[in-house]
Amino acid sequence: MIRASAGLRVLHLGKFYPPASGGMEVHVQTLARAQAALGARVEVLCINHAQGGDGVSHEFHGRSPTREEWDGPVRVTRVGRWASVLRMDVMPELPRALLQALMRGVDIVHLHTPNPTMVLALDALPWLPPLVITHHSDIIRQKVAGALFRPFELVLYTRARRLIATSSAYVPGSPLLKRFRNKVRELPLGLELDPFLTPSPAALAAEARWREQAGTPLWLMVGRLVYYKGLFTALEALTRVSGQLMVVGVGPLEQEGKARARALGVEGRVTWAGYLPPDELVGAYRAATALWFPSNARSEAYGLSQIEAMASGVPVINTAIPHSGVPWVSLSGQTGLTVPVGDAEALARAARRLLEEPGLAERLGQGARARAVEQFRHDVMAERSLALYAEALSVPWEERPRGTPAEGRS
Structure with a gap:
């Protein structure tokens, strides 16, 4: 070649x-x-x-x-x-x-x-x-x-x-x-998966810092804050599950998202991280319990952040968007869990499964890393x-x- x-x-x-x-x-x-x-x-x-x-x-x-x-x-x-x-x-x-x-x-x-x-x-x-x-x-x-x-x-x-x-x-x-x-x-x-598979000392230091600041469980969202990313679904789901939500990204819905978090009473449990440098982002993935990927439209055709999380050994909770590659990238039951589009209760229920079912998060994380290396x-x-x-x-x-x-x- x-x-x-x-x-x-x-x-x-x-x-x-x-x-x-x-x-x-x-x-x-x-x-x-x-x-x-x-x-x-x-x-x-x-x-x-x-x-x-x-x-x-x-x-x-x-x-x-x-x-x-x-x-x-x-x-x-x-x-x-x-x-x-x-x-x-x-x-x-x-x-x-x-x-x-x-x-x-x-x-x-x-x-x-x-x-x-x-x-x-x-x-x-x-x-x-x-x-x-x-x-x-x-x-x-x-x-x-x-x-x-x-x-x-x-x-x-x-x-x-x-x-x-x-x-x-x-x-x-x-x-x-x-x-x-x-x-x-x-x-x-x-x-390029190496930064996620073999993190740098700076990434490991960032992981320790995020763990200390956010505690566990830490739920992660990564992407531009636009209509199809499902930000409001994630905020509503947070009212039904314990933990901290870290939102990585910027975009036109940021201020509306912050207002929604206040209205839902979860303002203190959301970290608006903005754009993160590469090592900081790798550390955030490694500190996370799961990546939340609640996108709600076919504008989301794939989802590269799913692969980043998978290479980091982190399960993905994504959505069953019809005729989208999103649920194909991370496979339900193998590398994460897939829930219906726009269903905050289903998202929270999947998150609770990762916390409550012994060995589930670890098994899905291992499957996620293996699929990332094999396919992506x-x-x-x-x-x-x-x-x-x-x-x-x-x-x-x-x-x-x-x-x-x-x-x-x-």
Whole structure:
């Protein structure tokens, strides 16, 4: 695989890139780095999420500059944003930056969606190198915007050689993926697991500190504080089970979440940790009794924080979101427990089982770590992705859209 990928030129088009927080952002960085380690020449083109260079939240909607940098062997171009209007980013420099990246030589363009700005930019190009799209999630909540944007998606998804679903469970519920079912392939998202499997001294120190501060049981939530994460369900469940809830993340629902915690009488039992540096986050996982993952919509298609918890040997309590990869990542009875969507009592009952049933939490934690190592390592994901690229590059002429050049373009 290393010899086959040596010199392969890959351009990832993400929305944002770390230190911006978020599952898609972490995935793009992890995949880009892992592909580069296998010998590919990898670039990332994305939106500059912040005015400065150290912001972690992409809720910022002001003006940011364009800048280029290197993330190890990965070249990263963060294109400046002038404004954000109705979730569309105004980026006058994007066409030039995209053309410059293509002119440096690209064998595969890998787009990560939902990503309206990049979709429109690619639609405007008369030709493209072979295109692969990872479909991270359907547009669920913004129904009107999604319907208006669908024709632009269809144009690009028609041009793509391959479409990647993060799990086979997501495909039957996605009208867009079902329409192009013959081009869909599965690529489970992976992570670099070593920081969780063999924690650093700083992570172990953080674990001890979190244990001392929070006591036991410690329930953990990790992710952006947005509508589909189920924050309010978790707060209501906390009224029915003992322990402390640590909420790791930032987002537009933080203040409403704090108000809800006060109204429910659990304000003193919730720690709003905000964004945590890597070692602090590893320590929080290790100190936790379980990860609560009560997401409530198919906008949550996967859940990378589940894998982080699993690699840390921590059981996951997730939800049975129909046609989502969430309950596939952590399997009920093997690596955690799965409860109905939006059911605070069921979430609390599952948490109490971990406290009351002898050996259950330990058994699920061991199963969680084993599944993470077997299925979700970053190097395995990278090798699978390069195999998918090879398949896309070998697509015969009759599978290509009409009216496109034959010389390595689709």
